[in-house]
Amino acid sequence: MQNNLNPPAPRWHSPWPWLTWLVGWALMLALDRHLDLANLAMLLMLTSVVASLWLPGGISAAASAAGVMVFNWAFVPPRFTFTVELHQHTLLLLAMLVANWIISGLMIRQRQLADAARQVAEREARLRSWGDTLRDAADPAAHASALHAALAEATQAPVAVSVLRGLGAQPEDDSTLHVGNANDEQRAGLALCIRDGRAMGSGTGRYDELPDGYLPLRGRGVTLGAALVCDMATLRHGPELRPHLQALCDQMGSALHRSLITAQAQRSREQAQLQATRNALLAAISHDYRTPLATIMGAASALHDQAxxxxxxxxxxxxxxxxxxxxxxxxxxxxxxxxxxxDAPSVQLRCDWESAEEIVGAVLRRARRRPDGARVKAWVEPDMPLLWCDPMLVSQLLDNLLDNALKYSPNGSPVELQVRRQGGEALLSVCDHGPGIAPAWRERVFEVFQRGDETRRSPSVEARREGAGVGLAVCRAIARAHGGELRLQARAHGGSCFECALPLRELQPTPPEEGPP
Incomplete structure (x- = not known):
């Protein structure tokens, strides 16, 4: 929306009506000896009608009257006088004058109706464009300057806009957004309009003595700002324009209210989801802690009492x-x-350049301490570049994947841990020869508290105690925190393969240390 504060030039400043009169008189003078007086009168009426397309009402009527008088002086016998010899000539002149005025009036009325229709179309287009802008806006308050421009374009007058930044905010808050210039008295009027939620100023029935107009930005049962139109009483189409201006402001108010309600609802959903996750996590932990604690207490009690x-x-x-x-x-x-x-926002990782061989070696040593840890086979691609990662988190990811693979694969079957380069990524994979995971569960197993489809467990797998169902969820969260992804691939001959793809970064050279001068 463009802001054009320069009013259009008056119509009578256009050269076309005067050029029309000039051409008409030139034709009448040229055809004087070839046409009779009645036909010349018709030519005068045609000139007057065409010129009225551009001239305002008073000037058009005066030009028509002057044209009839000049026509009497130049063409009606006796010529070059204002005397009329025949009564029918007098009737002709009067009929010409009245007809010119009637036709000019009709033309002017049609032009006014066309202007009004054009203004209505412009206002509808402005409302539609403004609505499209607000519909696609993530933060409607950021479009306060666009509302300022739309109001200025519609009124051709100085305007100012104040927008509240939240539900329950006050106009005096530092967060209130102000666009446009307003003095202290006008800012007080904007604040009062926001509090009352009603229009103020000339022609509104409230503080009619004020020269300026104040329009609220209304949402559903709440006012989230106000707009100031300076010298509203002096606007040419002020009464007809006010509903259009209020519609622009109400669109902004509705968009602001909708955005704030949506953000509030999203925060409420996040809080509810976080609380539900915490409750479920506490319930799962309290349940899964009982068995190992009971085992530890029983074994420790036996060692203490019956050693x-x-x-x-x-x-x-x-x-x-x-x-x-x-x-x-x-x-x-x-x-x-x-x-x-x-899961916390803006989590900070403790990343550094780490060797894949060292991370895999530490993970392998911990796995070999398990009773069935000898089944783990590890392989790292030669000349593997350094990884930019948090070594504690990546080690925890591999520990969890190995724990799952050893738990849900048959005794004696191998578990492979591999690290290789694939394109611009480092691929860390843990593969087993267990029963695999059904296609319907290949995404659900990464959700919190999901333990997979127990109906696909192999009878040869020894019954083992279940965990809380958070291991794979943590693995995926670790991979995504590093800018990577954790995927599950089914193996052709049975089993599952979890692949963690981490982006490889170029090793930045260390700047040389400055020696003593």
Whole structure:
């Protein structure tokens, strides 16, 4: 929307009506000896009608009267006088004058109707364009300058706009957005208009003595701003224009209200979802903590109370159970804390250049301490570039994937951990030879508290205690926090393969240290 504050030039400044009269008189003078007086009179009437297309009413009527008088002086006998010899000539002149006035009046009326229709079309187009702009706006308040331009274009007068930045905000708040110039008295009027939610100023029935007009930006039952139109009382089409201006302001108010309500609803949904996740997480943790804690307490109690009655193998089994359950609790705690941390907005990773061989080596050493850890086979592609990552998080990702693979694959079957380069990514994969995961579950297993389809578990897999269902959710969150992705690939001969693709970055050279001068 363009802001054009220069009023259009008056119609009578156009050269076309005067050029029309000049051409008409030239034709009448040229045809004087060839046409009779009645035909010349018709030519005069045609000239007057065409000129009235541009001239305003008073000037057109005066030009028609002057044209009849000049026609009497130049063409009606006796010529070059204002005397009329025949009564029919007098009637002709009077008829010409009245007909000119009537036809000019009709032409002027049609022009006024055309102007009014054009103004209505322009206002409708402005409202439609303004509505399209607000419909696609993520933050309608950012379009306050566009509303300012639309009001200025419609009124051709100085305007100002004040927009509140939230529900319950006050006009005096520092967050209130102001566009346009307004003095202290006008700012006080804008604040009063926002509080009352009603139009003020000339012609509104409220503070009619004010020269300016104040229009509220109304939403559903709330006012979220106001617009000022300076010298509203002096506008040419002020009364007819006010509903159009109010419609522009109401569109802005409705868009602001809708945006704020949507943002508030989104925050409420996020809070409800976060609270539901916390409740479910606490319920799952409280349930899954009971079994390992009971095992630890039972084994520790037996060692404490009956140590002298137990042989070495029994004591070793009890101590091994304590270690295994303590490690399980540690993994569950780490996964829970990392899930809560990675779900927080603007999480900061502790990234550095790390060697894939060192990360895999540390993960492999921890896996080999498990009773079935010998099944894990690791391979790292030679000349693998350094990874820009948080080593603790990537290690936790691989620990979780190996834990799942060892838990849900048959005893004695190998579990492969591989790291290789694929295009511009480092591909970290953990593959097993278990029963696999049904296609319907290949995305759901990455959701919190999902443990997969138990009907596809192989009978040869030893019954193992379940976790809280947060391990794979944490793995995907870690991959995405690094700008990567975790995917599940089905294997042709049975089993599953979890692949974590991490983007490779170019190693930046370390700037040389400045030596002593």
């Amino acid at each position: 002298d009655k137990l042989d070495a193998d029994q004591r070793r089994r009890l101590a091994g159970g304590i270690v295994e359950e303590a490690e399980r609790l540690s993994r569950l705690t780490d996964n829970t804390l990392q899930l809560a941390r990675l």
